[in-house]
Amino acid sequence: YFESPPGDAVLQRWEIAPAERVPNVRVGGDWIVTQKTTPVDEDYDSRLVFGPFGSGSNPFKARTAANGGAGPGR
Structure with missing residues (x-):
């Protein structure tokens, strides 16, 4: 989807987290990808x-x- 792969710095801004970390957003499943x-x-x-x-x-x-x-991430 990209002409060149995204750099590591971009990927380091995101994490895979339990869905309960952001309970007000329901996107299915037990895990989410979030900042x-x-x-x-x-x-x-x-x-x-x-x-x-x-x-x-x-x-x-x-x-x-x-x-x-x-705060975020806790």
């Missing part, structure tokens, strides 16, 4: 989520509030 970086601006940035049956996003601010103040 592992923290947001630049929690008010406007969203976490992208990909799963076996689709993709979605969840605002970082909503995710933090739903997890007792725990």
Whole structure:
């Protein structure tokens, strides 16, 4: 799908994680592919989520509030 393969730096921004890490986005299955970086601006940035049956996003601010103040990746 790419003229040249993506560099390692691009791939290092993503992780395979349990689907429960982002419970508000249901994309099927027990595992998701999502960003592992923290947001630049929690008010406007969203976490992208990909799963076996689709993709979605969840605002970082909503995710933090739903997890007792725990930030992304926790």
